[in-house]
Amino acid sequence: xxxxxxxxxxxxxxxxxxxxxxxxxxxxxxxxxxxxxxxxxxxxxxxxxxxxxxxxxxxxxxxxxxxxxxxxxxxxxxxxxxxxxxxxxxxxxxxxxxxxxxxxxxxxxxxxxxxxxxxxxxxxxxxxxxxxxxxxxxxxxxxxxxxxxxxxxxxxxxxxxxxxxxxxxxxxxxxxxxxxxxxxxxxxxxxxxxxxxxxxxxxxxxxxxxxxxxxxxxxxxxxxxxxxxxxxxxxxxxxxxxxxxxxxxxxxxxxxxxxxxxxxxxxxxxxxxxxxxxxxxxxxxxxxxxxxxxxxxxxxxxxxxxxxxxx
Numbered sequence: 001x002x003x004x005x006x007x008x009x010x011x012x013x014x015x016x017x018x019x020x021x022x023x024x025x026x027x028x029x030x031x032x033x034x035x036x037x038x039x040x041x042x043x044x045x046x047x048x049x050x051x052x053x054x055x056x057x058x059x060x061x062x063x064x065x066x067x068x069x070x071x072x073x074x075x076x077x078x079x080x081x082x083x084x085x086x087x088x089x090x091x092x093x094x095x096x097x098x099x100x101x102x103x104x105x106x107x108x109x110x111x112x113x114x115x116x117x118x119x120x121x122x123x124x125x126x127x128x129x130x131x132x133x134x135x136x137x138x139x140x141x142x143x144x145x146x147x148x149x150x151x152x153x154x155x156x157x158x159x160x161x162x163x164x165x166x167x168x169x170x171x172x173x174x175x176x177x178x179x180x181x182x183x184x185x186x187x188x189x190x191x192x193x194x195x196x197x198x199x200x201x202x203x204x205x206x207x208x209x210x211x212x213x214x215x216x217x218x219x220x221x222x223x224x225x226x227x228x229x230x231x232x233x234x235x236x237x238x239x240x241x242x243x244x245x246x247x248x249x250x251x252x253x254x255x256x257x258x259x260x261x262x263x264x265x266x267x268x269x270x271x272x273x274x275x276x277x278x279x280x281x282x283x284x285x286x287x288x289x290x291x292x293x294x295x296x297x298x299x300x301x302x303x304x305x306x307x308x309x310x311x
Contacts, residue, residue: 070112074104077148087152093159093231095204107151114147115140162201163232167267169202170234171260178256187246188219205230219246234263 078084084100091098098106122136173194180190188210195206205226212222220243227239238259245252 070105070108071101073108074101077107078104081148081152087155090155090159092229094155094162095201095208103151103155107148110151111144111147114150115144118143159231163230165200166202166205166230167232167234167263169198169200170238171263173198173202173206174238174256174260174263178253178260181256182253187242187252188213191242202235205235219243234259234266 078100087100087103091100091103118136118140122133122140126133126136176194176198177187177190180193181187185193191206192210195203195210209222209226212225213219217225223239223243223246227236227243230236230239238256241252241255241259245255
């Protein structure tokens with residue numbers, strides 16, 4: 001076979017591969033199914049339970065190649081660490097569409113990134129000092145474990161920050177709900193109005209409740225799910241108060257005003273306590289940095305003078 005024929009065959013194979021790649025890229029650029037359907041679902045909130053997840057579902061070539069292997073490593077991490085119920089509860093409190101398996105894959109990804117960074121440094125060190133190859137390998141394994149645990153710690157921190165934002169938003173939302181109920185609206189209608197007029201983490205939780213109600217879930221059950229899902233006792237009492245008001249027809253405005261006042265008072269006490277702790281911490285640089293410097297500048301000229309004039 002002549003070189004011209006070999007070149008023609010290789011060119012034909014390369015051209016066919018490029019056509020396949022271009023066809024796939026054009027297919028991936030098209031709108032997804034939920035993007036085409038959701039604009040026609042006018043009764044459902046955009047940020048509700050039926051909204052498309054924020055993560056892109058386009059399957060890349062790297063994910064197609066390494067996805068099964070990463071999934072097996074994620075299953076091994078799940079068997080070693082355990083705690084699937086705790087992770088699932090924290091993901092629910094975060095309002096994330098991720099599953100436990102997706103979170104384990106994210107943990108493995110963080111671990112691989114830490115492993116790759118440490119391996120790059122370990123390779124340079126091992127080239128200069130071959131006797132350090134085994135300690136560097138152990139350092140890479142420790143870096144992988146650190147990345148896995150760091151992702152779980154990040155999840156806990158994200159949940160805590162989200163609940164702090166929800167707690168900060170609660171007094172305003174409770175006051176708006178109380179005003180809407182006092183104006184004559186029912187609890188569900190008032191909740192829908194407040195969720196549509198506000199923005200934030202608590203508004204998204206209310207939209208999830210409304211989305212569940214619109215899909216056929218009883219109102220009391222949706223509120224009970226909110227009370228179970230949240231990690232804040234204040235929001236649990238709020239959801240239980242709404243459920244009781246809907247079931248028994250009890251007045252709700254006074255209860256919401258009282259809950260908002262309690263939350264504001266609790267935040268005021270927490271702010272005072274935080275200020276007291278910060279006051280003690282502010283004394284540390286004064287005592288350990290400023291005061292020794294002042295003492296040094298006060299006594300050093302005297303010491304120098306004694307050395308100059310003392311025989």
